[in-house]
Amino acid sequence: MRSNFIDEVVIHVRSGHGGAGAVSFRREKYIPFGGPDGGNGGKGGDVIVRADAQLSTLLDYKFQRKHHAKDGERGQGRQCSGADGDDSVLKVPVGTMVFNADTQELIADMSEAGAEVVLARGGRGGKGNEHFARSTQQAPKFAQPGEEGQELNVRLELKMLADVGLVGFPNVGKSSFIAKVSAARPKIADYPFTTLEPHLGVVSFGAEQSFVLADVPGIIVGAHTGQGLGTRFLRHIERVRRIAHLVTVEPDTEDRDPIRDFEAIENEMALHNERLALVPRVLVLNRIDLPFVAEKRPELEKYAKKKKLPFFAISAATGAGVEELVKFLGHAVLSERQAGIAPVGLRTDGAEAPGTEDAE
Numbered sequence: 001m002r003s004n005f006i007d008e009v010v011i012h013v014r015s016g017h018g019g020a021g022a023v024s025f026r027r028e029k030y031i032p033f034g035g036p037d038g039g040n041g042g043k044g045g046d047v048i049v050r051a052d053a054q055l056s057t058l059l060d061y062k063f064q065r066k067h068h069a070k071d072g073e074r075g076q077g078r079q080c081s082g083a084d085g086d087d088s089v090l091k092v093p094v095g096t097m098v099f100n101a102d103t104q105e106l107i108a109d110m111s112e113a114g115a116e117v118v119l120a121r122g123g124r125g126g127k128g129n130e131h132f133a134r135s136t137q138q139a140p141k142f143a144q145p146g147e148e149g150q151e152l153n154v155r156l157e158l159k160m161l162a163d164v165g166l167v168g169f170p171n172v173g174k175s176s177f178i179a180k181v182s183a184a185r186p187k188i189a190d191y192p193f194t195t196l197e198p199h200l201g202v203v204s205f206g207a208e209q210s211f212v213l214a215d216v217p218g219i220i221v222g223a224h225t226g227q228g229l230g231t232r233f234l235r236h237i238e239r240v241r242r243i244a245h246l247v248t249v250e251p252d253t254e255d256r257d258p259i260r261d262f263e264a265i266e267n268e269m270a271l272h273n274e275r276l277a278l279v280p281r282v283l284v285l286n287r288i289d290l291p292f293v294a295e296k297r298p299e300l301e302k303y304a305k306k307k308k309l310p311f312f313a314i315s316a317a318t319g320a321g322v323e324e325l326v327k328f329l330g331h332a333v334l335s336e337r338q339a340g341i342a343p344v345g346l347r348t349d350g351a352e353a354p355g356t357e358d359a360e
């Protein structure tokens with residue numbers, strides 16, 4: 001299930017052509033036969049890839065696949081050189097691997113923030129005719145053309161790290177939620193353990209912003225000792241910035257109780273890894289389209305307030321409340337990312353729980 005974890009896109013890049021050198025002769029009053037003065041053409045722009053710590057997905061490249069640097073300008077008379085073409089700088093998330101899409105050769109591994117690699121070098125500008133003047137040929141009527149740019153198909157691959165992890169008992173609607181807000185299409189069905197492996201989805205919100213959401217298989221009591229699918233999938237959310245903990249009520253069974261479930265899963269997560277307990281969470285009541293779920297809302301809201309947890313009530317089925325939740329998670333992720341704050345699971349200092357936040 002490689003495609004779940006890899007954000008991948010093939011793009012076409014082309015560096016700029018060099019500008020042609022100029023053929024020109026000095027024309028001045030009282031000097032009938034001026035010498036050659038054609039300037040050189042400008043260099044074409046390079047296509048450069050740069051690792052940017054503020055990005056987390058390759059989403060932008062899915063919308064724009066052609067990236068061309070500017071051509072150099074032609075040389076001019078009076079020894080004027082043409083301007084160099086602007087480079088095209090492709091910003092990618094740290095961790096992006098860059099391949100030649102035709103040969104599969106690895107061109108660059110963008111593992112360090114700020115690192116830059118030239119993918120296609122711009123063509124050199126041609127020499128103007130001034131350059132070719134010799135004693136034997138004082139008036140060359142030719143100049144050099146600019147060198148061609150390079151083109152190439154490039155595959156960008158990013159092993160995605162989730163920004164937000166979805167946890168909860170089996171069948172509470174985790175997959176329904178990720179399917180609602182991203183292009184991920186995990187199987188959804190009315191029985192526990194439908195999802196057997198984590199799924200990642202890119203969630204867009206606001207103006208061209210996004211975060212990565214992970215749908216983690218359901219957890220049950222005893223998971224840390226291997227019950228159900230165990231907790232091995234929790235490693236996929238050890239580096240998230242937020243955990244969205246989904247709870248609900250099932251009809252015709254006493255098995256599901258939102259508060260009891262929440263505490264049970266929290267306990268399993270803490271037993272699995274104490275760092276997970278430091279990740280800020282959001283409590284989400286799903287299926288509020290159903291009256292017997294909606295009636296639990298006030299009680300849960302009160303509980304969340306007591307626990308200082310942001311609380312959201314949604315229906316992954318109808319979409320009610322979903323946008324507010326996505327915005328809240330998105331802004332939380334984005335503000336930390338922009339402030340250069342590392343996720344708790346990646347911090348090496350004695351990580352402290354970040355201050356709790358209030359839901360808007």
Ligand SMILES: Nc1nc2c(ncn2[C@@H]2O[C@H](COP(=O)(O)OP(=O)(O)OP(=O)(O)O)[C@@H](O)[C@H]2O)c(=O)[nH]1
Nearest residue numbers: 170171172173174175176189193194195218316317
């Ligand atoms: N009425 C209603 N049903 C929902 C809602 N969200 C999910 N369901 C239903 O709940 C059942 C379980 O949904 P899933 O999304 O598969 O649940 P899950 O948490 O991914 O389950 P596992 O993968 O087994 O852990 C499905 O029958 C969904 O159609 C909702 O908001 N309202």
Ligand SMILES: [Mg+2]
Nearest residue numbers: 174175194195
């Ligand atoms: Mg599922």
